Amino acid sequence: MSFKLLLKGMGVSVGQAEGKVCVIQSAGDFQKLQDGDILVAHNTDPSMTFIINKTAGIVCDVGGMTSHPAIISRELGIPAVVGTGSATKILHDGMQIMIDGASGEIFQKTN
Amino acid sequence: MVKGHRLMDPTAWASPNPFLLDPLFEDLWLEKIQELRRVVVAKKINYQTLAESISGPACVRKEFRWALWGMKLLDLPVEKRVDCISFYRDILAVKAPSDIFNLHQALWHSPEEIGKICRETPWQKITPESKRVVGQISANCPPLAWGLFTDFFYHRAYEVYGLYSGLQKYQPKFDKDSVLVIRQFGPFSAPELWPHTKNYPAFQIVVKAIYNDIQVDFDYINHFTTLDNLPEKLSWFCVEVNGQPVDSLDKLRAINQEIMECAVEQDSYLKRLNKEEQKRHTLLAKFYSLKELFAVAGLSWKPDQSILDRVTNQPLLKIDFSQFKNIDEVESFWRELFDPYHSFTRPELLEAQRQIKKLISQ
Numbered sequence: 001m002s003f004k005l006l007l008k009g010m011g012v013s014v015g016q017a018e019g020k021v022c023v024i025q026s027a028g029d030f031q032k033l034q035d036g037d038i039l040v041a042h043n044t045d046p047s048m049t050f051i052i053n054k055t056a057g058i059v060c061d062v063g064g065m066t067s068h069p070a071i072i073s074r075e076l077g078i079p080a081v082v083g084t085g086s087a088t089k090i091l092h093d094g095m096q097i098m099i100d101g102a103s104g105e106i107f108q109k110t111n
Numbered sequence: 112m113v114k115g116h117r118l119m120d121p122t123a124w125a126s127p128n129p130f131l132l133d134p135l136f137e138d139l140w141l142e143k144i145q146e147l148r149r150v151v152v153a154k155k156i157n158y159q160t161l162a163e164s165i166s167g168p169a170c171v172r173k174e175f176r177w178a179l180w181g182m183k184l185l186d187l188p189v190e191k192r193v194d195c196i197s198f199y200r201d202i203l204a205v206k207a208p209s210d211i212f213n214l215h216q217a218l219w220h221s222p223e224e225i226g227k228i229c230r231e232t233p234w235q236k237i238t239p240e241s242k243r244v245v246g247q248i249s250a251n252c253p254p255l256a257w258g259l260f261t262d263f264f265y266h267r268a269y270e271v272y273g274l275y276s277g278l279q280k281y282q283p284k285f286d287k288d289s290v291l292v293i294r295q296f297g298p299f300s301a302p303e304l305w306p307h308t309k310n311y312p313a314f315q316i317v318v319k320a321i322y323n324d325i326q327v328d329f330d331y332i333n334h335f336t337t338l339d340n341l342p343e344k345l346s347w348f349c350v351e352v353n354g355q356p357v358d359s360l361d362k363l364r365a366i367n368q369e370i371m372e373c374a375v376e377q378d379s380y381l382k383r384l385n386k387e388e389q390k391r392h393t394l395l396a397k398f399y400s401l402k403e404l405f406a407v408a409g410l411s412w413k414p415d416q417s418i419l420d421r422v423t424n425q426p427l428l429k430i431d432f433s434q435f436k437n438i439d440e441v442e443s444f445w446r447e448l449f450d451p452y453h454s455f456t457r458p459e460l461l462e463a464q465r466q467i468k469k470l471i472s473q
Binding site for chain 1: 115118119120122123125242246247249250251253254255257258262330334336337338339340341342343371374375377378379382
């Protein structure tokens with residue numbers, strides 16, 4: 001098992017999490033997300049309140065240290081990386097990744 | 112202010128962004144604030160009364176910030192700029208004399224108040240189950256505040272205070288390195304803006320949290336950031352709903368469930384607004400954020416029709432806030448935008464000034 005660096009953004013909530021990517025483009029995608037998945041979105045908003053409470057970590061295309069996903073993830077104690085620029089393009093549903101909420105790095109798990 | 116803005120990503124801000132909306136009516140807003148000041152003087156209302164009328168400092172700090180931006184766009188003289196913001200500063204100085212702009216911490220309570228909170232609060236020791244639900248309530252109240260008052264005026268229902276240290280002298284069961292953080296959520300009812308919210312269940316929620324060994328940074332509008340894991344560092348807590356401590360975990364879970372449902376419902380109301388309705392709602396949220404200050408003076412918080420007319424079908428100011436290549440450029444931009452003593456030199460800010468002059472002369 002090894003990890004390949006895929007993407008880097010701003011780590012806004014400390015901790016590491018491993019899980020399956022679930023890309024959320026619209027409300028129609030909410031039902032896809034399973035407990036322990038990593039939520040990947042352009043940005044999060046209040047409509048995602050229920051699914052955010054089920055995620056192991058958050059990755060967003062945009063955002064800074066005080067953006068919506070940053071504030072929420074710190075309170076929940078789950079890692080988050082924002083400002084990646086292209087997470088929703090590079091990450092795909094089902095990919096196994098590990099995110100580091102301190103360094104802002106996102107790795108793909110490979111065998 | 113510059114420190115606070117360097118942490119933000121403007122591309123993540125919801126639309127309409129008040130940096131682009133407020134300048135369309137800033138001259139009229141300033142007239143309303145000047146009227147408030149005149150009444151305050153005429154009725155001999157002191158700053159203590161004004162400060163006590165507001166539930167927290169962040170909305171006043173935000174107006175301090177937007178007033179600077181608006182007055183510079185209007186090219187008002189330096190003396191006028193400084194005079195106008197001194198109104199906001201003087202209110203804040205009464206309530207938070209130790210750190211008016213949160214340069215270091217968000218200290219809003221007196222030592223006496225902190226002592227009373229430490230001694231009299233029915234603290235609960237944290238457990239793995241309670242840690243989760245306290246984190247969820249703290250995470251899920253802000254989205255409800257955003258839905259009610261927009262991404263920009265949510266401090267109307269979301270303030271954070273701390274870090275209060277030296278707690279052991281008030282409460283021996285706390286560790287030596289314990290600090291207190293107070294999250295104040297609500298009111299979650301704003302029927303003047305959203306009639307359906309008069310029935311929202313949890314009107315006001317206060318989460319008092321004791322953490323061990325954490326480092327937290329605050330900015331001027333009470334954003335707080337940390338490199339620590341908050342739930343892991345939590346040791347004692349008390350959640351109060353409408354002034355009453357809630358000691359049952361099941362009740363806290365039920366409250367959290369209600370908050371989540373309201374947050375999602377409220378977000379759907381917000382998203383149903385068309386562009387013109389969004390502008391109008393954001394404008395109303397700004398005026399509503401200082402509702403209590405107007406009320407103390409016996410004035411209505413509501414904008415005059417002339418203000419609503421000014422923004423109707425009017426395009427927002429055009430400025431690209433995401434043009435910067437590095438953090439030095441970001442800081443330089445925000446410093447120029449807010450510095451009351453220096454005029455604009457950046458081409459995009461001078462162009463914005465021209466847009467506003469043209470609008471007002473119409």
